[in-house]
Each structure stands twice: as structure tokens, then as C-alpha cells.
Amino acid sequence: MFGQRRPRRRTRLLAVLLILTGIQLGRIAAPAPALASGALLPGAGRQLTVGREESVLRWDGTREQIVLRLTADGDADRAAWIMPVPHRATVALADPVLFDQLHTLTAPVHRTRRHFWPEDGDWPLTTGSATSPGPPGAGAGAPRVGVVDRRRxxxxxxxxxxxxxxxxxxxxLRSNGFPFPPRLxxxxxxxxxxxxEYVAVRLAPATADTALHGALDPLHxxxxxxxxxxxxxxSGLAATPQSLGLYVLAAHRxxxxxxxxGERPRVVYAGRLGHPAGELGELAAGTPYLTAIGQEFPYPSRITADHVLRRAASDTPFQQVVYEDxxxxxxxxxxxxxxxxxxLLLAxxxxSLTAVRHSRRPPSAPPSPPR
Structure with a gap:
């Protein structure tokens, strides 16, 4: 009997290994959902990754405005996104020029720093490699789901x-063509x-069979x-690391x-705005202080709350400085x-002068013989 058990054990072990392999392959083959502050999901059989989320948050004490832009990559030609909001919202398209203005305003200042002795990368110390800096609810009895508005x-x-x-x-959401993950x-x-309340958005490119790629149109x-x-x-439902760039317009830092x-939020810019033109000027009226915050989320599943902002201890301005040595x-x-x-020349x-002096000295007279 002992000789018969060993083949059965091998068969069971092989079956377990095949099942585990199949599960793992299924995980690899399944498209990983990519989520932002809301949830951005591709259609069935497609893949979509959100590599960057940029938002402008304006708050004047009673009213908040958010302009959101996502940068996506993948082969999906359809996707859906949802943003929870504490009160009834108005929704409109925004001008992407706003983010161009913010990028220019908050860009690091580049300065040159000179050093005397050679460092790694300078001749003759050329073994190292130089690195460049990176950039920076409802009451009882109400319908369980109410449609306040739906438009294009x-x-x-x-x-x-x-x-x-x-x-x-x-x-x-599912019955109306908004694809979302099972744990939503x-x-x-x-x-x-x-x-x-909720703002649910289905995204589709202007032309058919065109993948959602790059910076998507921003929403206000x-x-x-x-x-x-x-x-x-x-964002805690995301399967890939997330990156957040948040521009806060308020009365103070x-x-x-x-x-x-996530990782510790870092301030990449803080300062009182003068009189910016265009989209930024319109949005910043009455909220003249801009704080730019960057944050990385290597493990999105650890996100357990929303970002609540508060006034900083002081309105000290800050701007990144990148030194080029x-x-x-x-x-x-x-x-x-x-x-x-x-x-070396002086030495x-x-x-040489010392040698010349020694060569010009008269020879010393020999000592006199003893008498």
C-alpha cells in the first residue's frame, strides 16, 4: 500500500501546482484597473493605466472648485470615472491651458553652482555618471439612486x-454602461x-477606434x-502605483x-500670486495664494481617507531650486x-634658483696643514 500512495501524492501535488499556475496566469492576463481620485476603468478586455493625476483645488471658505486632468496610457477606447462630491455639483469642460500656466509658474529655478576641486564626473574623475533632476446623502423614502442630470x-x-x-x-452604473470594479x-x-453625491463620467475619444492616451481633457x-x-x-482600488499633483488656491498657504x-506629501511651490492672466487669473480671483503639492502612492490599497486640507502655520513662500554644479x-x-x-612652476x-646659488658659491679653501 505504501508503494501505491506515493503516485497518488504526486498526482495531487501536480494538480495543486497546475491550479495555482492557472490562477496566477489569470491574474497576469486580466487587465489591471487604473484608478484616480474617482475610479477610471477601461472597457472589457482592454487595459488602461493612469500614470499621473493633476488637479486644481480652489476653496474660498464656502465653495470648492476642482479642475481634474488625468494622464492615461493603454489600448482602451472607452473608460469610466466617478468622483464623489459632498454637495450638488456643476460640471463643465475646462481649458488645458490652465495646467500649462501652472507648470510654468511652479517650475524649479535653475541656478549654476561653481566648485573649485574636481568632483565625480569632472576630468579626471570621469568614472561616475551625472544625474539630472526630475521635474516636480439622501433621506429615507427617497429613491435608492436618483439621476439629477445626464448630458454630453x-x-x-x-x-x-x-x-x-x-x-x-x-x-x-453597470446597467448604464459605466464599467467599475467588483469592490466599488x-x-x-x-x-x-x-x-x-456623485459625478459619473464615461470617456470616449473623438474618433472611433482611437485609444485613450496621454493627457485627457480636463473637467471642472x-x-x-x-x-x-x-x-x-x-484610489485605494487601484492596482498600480499612483502619482498626485495638487494645486491648491486659497487665501493662505x-x-x-x-x-x-501614501508617502509624505511634499510642497513643491508656495507663493502669493500677482495678477496672472487667462484661465489661472479667473480661477485665482479671491484666492491669491497657490500651494503646489506632490505625493506618491506606491501601495494604493493603503489609502483609507480623503485629503482634507488646512491652513499652514505660515505663508512662507517656497520654490524649488535646482543647482547645476x-x-x-x-x-x-x-x-x-x-x-x-x-x-609646480613655483616649486x-x-x-632651480637654489641650485644656481649653490653652483655660484666659491669653493672653500682647503684647511692649512698642521705645523
């Missing part, structure tokens, strides 16, 4: 919804409990809010209350080399 905005199909049941909201109803539960949302809040909970599960030169020749050459000259 450019390439977007926008539905504004209310819900008293996360499962019913999830079902409405669980992730929406805190917003339903707090009686928030506005709603009442007694505190500046940026919804981030749904602002900061996040916590890291909400260069070797100090004189007429194209390293200053250290000229210094060393001059020192040789001094040695």
Missing part, C-alpha cells in the same frame, strides 16, 4: 447621481453614509463645501492634514589645474 460634454457622457445604497448605485460598492459605502467641478477636501478613497496612506574655469581651463601648474623655479 465634449467627449464625456456625464451623469450626476444621488444614492442611498452603494449596491444600488453600483448596479445603476464597498468603497462607496462611506460616501453613501455621509450623504454625498464646483460645489458647496465648508472645508477643502479632495476625494481619494476610491495650505497643507494636507495627513498622508492618508560646474567646475570653475579660467579661459576654458580648470582653475584647479592652473593653480596646481602654477604651484621648480625655487629649486
Amino acid at each position: 460634454l465634449g467627449p464625456f457622457d456625464v451623469a450626476q447621481l444621488t444614492a442611498t445604497d452603494p449596491g444600488a448605485l453600483d448596479g445603476w 460598492d464597498t468603497a462607496l459605502q462611506p460616501y453613501v453614509a455621509d450623504h454625498w 467641478l464646483a460645489f458647496a463645501s465648508d472645508r477643502p477636501v479632495y476625494p481619494m478613497r476610491l 495650505m497643507e494636507p492634514r495627513s498622508a492618508i496612506g 560646474r567646475l570653475r574655469e579660467v579661459a576654458g581651463v580648470p582653475a584647479w589645474l592652473l593653480t596646481v601648474a602654477a604651484a 621648480v623655479t625655487a629649486a
Whole structure:
């Protein structure tokens, strides 16, 4: 009997290994959902990754505005996205020029810093490699899902919804062509409990069979809010690391209350605006202080809350400075080399003069013989 058990054990072990391999291959083959502050999901059988999320958050004390732009990559030609909001929102298209203005305004200042002695990368120390800096709810008895508005905005199909049941909201989205992950109803539960509303968006490119790629058209949302809040909970469903760039316009310098599960938020720019023109000038009217915040989320599943912002301890301005280290030169020749050459020349000259003096001394007379 012992001899018969061994083949059976091998067969069972092989079956277990085949099952585990199949599960793993299924995970690899399945398209990983890519989520932003809302949730951005591709259609069936397609892949879509959100590599960058940029938003402008303007708060004047009673009303909040968010201009959101996502940078996507993949082969999906359809996708859906949802943003929870604390009160009824207005939705409109935004001008992408706004982000160009912000990028220019908050770009690091480049300065040259000279050093005397050669460092790694300078001749003759050329073994290292130089690195370049990187850039920076509803009451009882109401319908479980209410459609406040639904309309077309450019390439977007926008539905504004209310819900008293996360499962019913999830079902409405799916039955109306908004693809979302299986765990969405669980992730929406805190917003339903707090009686928030929702802006659901289906994205489609202007022409058929064109993949959603690069920076998507930005959307402008506005709603009442007694505190500046940026919804981030749904990003916890993402399967890939997330990157957030948040521009905050307010009366004073602002900061996040916590890291909400990501790396420590970093301020990349802070300053009082003068009189900017165009889109930025219109949005910044009455909120003249700009704080630019960057944050990385290597493990999105650790995101457990929304970003709530507060006034910083001071309005100290800040701008990144990128130093370019260069070797100090004189007429194209390293200053250290000229210094060393001059020192060697002085040493040789001094040695030569000493030798000449010794050679010109008269020979000393021989001692007199003893008498």
C-alpha cells in the first residue's frame, strides 16, 4: 500500500501546482484597473493605466472648485470615472491651458553652482555618471439612486447621481454602461453614509477606434463645501502605483492634514500670486495664494481617507531650486589645474634658483696643514 500512495501524492501535488499556475496566469492576463481620485476603468478586455493625476483645488471658505486632468496610457477606447462630491455639483469642460500656466509658474529655478576641486564626473574623475533632476446623502423614502442630470460634454457622457445604497448605485452604473470594479460598492459605502453625491463620467475619444492616451481633457467641478477636501478613497482600488499633483488656491498657504496612506506629501511651490492672466487669473480671483503639492502612492490599497486640507502655520513662500554644479574655469581651463601648474612652476623655479646659488658659491679653501 505504501508503494501505491506515493503516485497518488504526486498526482495531487501536480494538480495543486497546475491550479495555482492557472490562477496566477489569470491574474497576469486580466487587465489591471487604473484608478484616480474617482475610479477610471477601461472597457472589457482592454487595459488602461493612469500614470499621473493633476488637479486644481480652489476653496474660498464656502465653495470648492476642482479642475481634474488625468494622464492615461493603454489600448482602451472607452473608460469610466466617478468622483464623489459632498454637495450638488456643476460640471463643465475646462481649458488645458490652465495646467500649462501652472507648470510654468511652479517650475524649479535653475541656478549654476561653481566648485573649485574636481568632483565625480569632472576630468579626471570621469568614472561616475551625472544625474539630472526630475521635474516636480439622501433621506429615507427617497429613491435608492436618483439621476439629477445626464448630458454630453465634449467627449464625456456625464451623469450626476444621488444614492442611498452603494449596491444600488453600483448596479445603476453597470446597467448604464459605466464599467467599475467588483469592490466599488464597498468603497462607496462611506460616501453613501455621509450623504454625498456623485459625478459619473464615461470617456470616449473623438474618433472611433482611437485609444485613450496621454493627457485627457480636463473637467471642472464646483460645489458647496465648508472645508477643502479632495476625494481619494476610491484610489485605494487601484492596482498600480499612483502619482498626485495638487494645486491648491486659497487665501493662505495650505497643507494636507495627513498622508492618508501614501508617502509624505511634499510642497513643491508656495507663493502669493500677482495678477496672472487667462484661465489661472479667473480661477485665482479671491484666492491669491497657490500651494503646489506632490505625493506618491506606491501601495494604493493603503489609502483609507480623503485629503482634507488646512491652513499652514505660515505663508512662507517656497520654490524649488535646482543647482547645476560646474567646475570653475579660467579661459576654458580648470582653475584647479592652473593653480596646481602654477604651484609646480613655483616649486621648480625655487629649486632651480637654489641650485644656481649653490653652483655660484666659491669653493672653500682647503684647511692649512698642521705645523
